[in-house]
Amino acid sequence: MAGLTFSNVSKLYAGTPALDGIDAEIAKGEFVALLGPSGCGKTTLLRLTAGFEMPDRGRVTLGGRVLADGTVFVPPEDRNVGIVFQSYALWPHKCVAGNVSYPLEVRGIAASERKRRVAEALELTGLSSFADRAPAQLSGGQRQRVALARCLVADPQAVLLDEPLANLDLALRGAMQEAFAAFHRRTGATMVYVTHDQTEALALADRVAVMESGRIRQFAAPETLYDQPQDCFVAGFVGDGAVVKVDRAGTPVDGEVVVHALGQEIEARGHGMTPTHICIRPEQVRVDSDGSITARVTSCTYQGGRFRVSLEAAGETLITHVPIRAKIGEELRLSLQYPWAFCDPVGTTAIPGQAHA
Numbered sequence: 001m002a003g004l005t006f007s008n009v010s011k012l013y014a015g016t017p018a019l020d021g022i023d024a025e026i027a028k029g030e031f032v033a034l035l036g037p038s039g040c041g042k043t044t045l046l047r048l049t050a051g052f053e054m055p056d057r058g059r060v061t062l063g064g065r066v067l068a069d070g071t072v073f074v075p076p077e078d079r080n081v082g083i084v085f086q087s088y089a090l091w092p093h094k095c096v097a098g099n100v101s102y103p104l105e106v107r108g109i110a111a112s113e114r115k116r117r118v119a120e121a122l123e124l125t126g127l128s129s130f131a132d133r134a135p136a137q138l139s140g141g142q143r144q145r146v147a148l149a150r151c152l153v154a155d156p157q158a159v160l161l162d163e164p165l166a167n168l169d170l171a172l173r174g175a176m177q178e179a180f181a182a183f184h185r186r187t188g189a190t191m192v193y194v195t196h197d198q199t200e201a202l203a204l205a206d207r208v209a210v211m212e213s214g215r216i217r218q219f220a221a222p223e224t225l226y227d228q229p230q231d232c233f234v235a236g237f238v239g240d241g242a243v244v245k246v247d248r249a250g251t252p253v254d255g256e257v258v259v260h261a262l263g264q265e266i267e268a269r270g271h272g273m274t275p276t277h278i279c280i281r282p283e284q285v286r287v288d289s290d291g292s293i294t295a296r297v298t299s300c301t302y303q304g305g306r307f308r309v310s311l312e313a314a315g316e317t318l319i320t321h322v323p324i325r326a327k328i329g330e331e332l333r334l335s336l337q338y339p340w341a342f343c344d345p346v347g348t349t350a351i352p353g354q355a356h357a
Contacts, residue, residue, distance in 0.1 A: 003027050003028040003030075003063060003190065004025075004049065004060075004061070004062050004190060004192065005024070005025045005026070005059075005060070005061045005062075006022045006025075006060055007058055007060075007061075008022070008058040008059070009021070009057070009058035009059070010022070010055065010057040010214075011044055011053060011214075017213075017214045018041050018214055019041045019044055021058070021215070022045060022058070022215070023216075024216060026190060027190075028063075028190055029188045029189065029190055030190060030191075030206050030207065031184050031204060031206045032191070032206065032208070033193045033201035033204060033205035033207075033208045034046065034192065034193070034194045034208075034209050034211060035195060035196070035198055035201040035209065035210050035211065035237075036196065036210060036211035036212055040211040040213065040214070041215075042195075043162060043163075043194055045211075046083075046192060049067075049158070049160060049192065050079070050081055051067065051073075051075055051076035052076060054068060054073055055069075057070075062079065062080075062081070062157055062158060063157055079157075080154070080155075080156050081157060081158050081160060082151035082152065082154060082156035082160065083151065083159075083160040083161075083162065084148050084159070084160070084161045084162065084164050085164070086163045086166050086167060087167070088135070088147045089147065090146055090150075091135075092134070092135055093134075094134075095131065096130050096131050096133050096134075096135070096146050096149075097132065099135070099146055100118045100121055100122060100146065100149045100150045101114050101118045101153070102150065103150060104153060104154065118153060120153075121149040121152050124149070124152065124183065124186065125145040125146075125148055125149040125152070125179070125183070126145065126179070127142065127146060127149060130142060130146075139172070140167060140169075140172055141175055141176050141179075144164055145176075145179060147164070148179075148180075148183065152183075152187070156189075157190065158190040158192065159190065159191045160191075160194075161180070161192070161193045161194065163195055163196070164193075165177070165197075166195075173200075177204060180193075180204060181203075181204055184204075198237070198238055198239070202226065203222075205222060207219060207220060207221055208221075208222055208225055208238075210225060210233070210234050210237060210238060212233050212237075217230075217231060217234050218230050218231070225238045225239075226239045226281070228269075228340055228342070229342065232277055232344045235277070235279040235340075235342070239281060240308075241280050241281040241282055241284075241318075242279075242280045242316055242317055242319060243280075244261050244262065244277060244278050244280060245277055246260065246261045246275055246276055246278060246341065247259075247260040247261060248260045249275045249276075249341065250274070251274055252270040252274075252275070252341070255270070255271055256269060256270070257269075257275060257341050259275055259278060259341050261278055262293055262314040262316060263314045264292055264293070266278065266336055266339070267338060268338060268339050268340065269338050269339070269340050269341065270340065270342060272342075273343040274343060275341035275342055276342070276344045277341070277342060277343075278341045278342075279340045279341075280319075280336060280339040281339070281340075282308070282320050283321070283337075284339050285311075285318050285319065285336060285337075286320070286334060286335045287322060287332050287333070287334060288333055288335040289333055291334045291335035292333075293313050293314075293333065293334040293335065293336070294313065294332075295311035295312060295313035295331070295332050295333075295334050296311060296312045296313075296330070297310070297311055297327060297328055297329060297330045297332065298311065298312050298317070298328065299328065300328065302325070303321075306322065306323060307321065307322050307323070307325050307326065308320075309321070309326050311332065313334065318334070
């Protein structure tokens with residue numbers, strides 16, 4: 001297991017940058033998710049790490065060893081990097097044990113050692129009782145665990161996972177999320193997990209790199225991305241809620257700042273530069289008969305034990321959760337509980353999806 005570093009990594013396709021100056025360091029044993037919309041570059045970055053693509057500029061290193069730069073390119077089979085694909089990529093004519101054993105056979109590992117390592121990988125992934133079954137006799141979740149066991153048996157320095165749960169139903173995805181998390185806890189492997197599903201990323205990863213247009217917009221712990229996004233893209237892409245432009249604002253002092261938005265003065269959290277926007281999460285919007293904000297209910301959706309309510313206030317859409325159904329068109333009074341205020345680097349950044357289902 002070893003740390004993974006990207007230094008000014010760029011990749012062009014037909015003159016268009018898929019990756020644009022990526023700088024990131026993943027610590028040894030860390031579980032990192034690459035999160036972003038389709039076409040943001042996350043899979044390209046994974047392919048560069050695996051050796052399926054070559055960077056046009058920059059350097060990729062693993063455990064201090066250069067995998068790719070302007071003069072060096074280590075082929076995939078010599079990188080000691082494991083990868084788990086979305087499609088499982090299992091041999092249909094081989095049993096579970098045969099699939100898991102294959103990487104060791106290619107390397108010429110002795111039969112006795114292969115048997116020991118295969119048994120260990122199957123036990124680690126909960127597949128010991130399925131060793132003699134064919135892939136066609138397994139569920140989608142079991143096949144994904146076979147693919148993970150096959151990856152692990154070779155003892156890779158890093159494990160790459162390319163949207164591994166995309167083909168599974170909701171119940172299986174939840175179970176496999178727990179399986180991946182448990183595996184990481186038990187092995188301490190360095191893992192890079194590509195997904196466009198923020199629920200997966202926030203639930204599994206130690207840190208998440210939010211990507212857009214070939215760049216990393218913010219690389220931080222899940223709770224930091226949610227609670228303190230550093231620009232409009234991250235604020236709108238991660239989590240539910242609203243991103244609202246500030247009319248005017250003071251300078252943050254001791255982590256607090258007063259901003260003018262939604263037609264009134266609002267006490268917010270913030271630091272650094274004078275904020276241009278506030279990020280308002282559902283839990284920060286309170287239905288309050290004494291609140292200073294008047295809002296109209298535009299939608300109400302049941303989400304199991306609570307209702308997700310969209311409200312229009314001063315031309316902006318706010319989201320909150322309430323225990324009973326609200327009526328469409330109903331007027332409510334609201335108060336805000338310390339939303340996050342930040343200075344967007346460009347001030348006019350496109351905001352993805354003001355409200356997430």
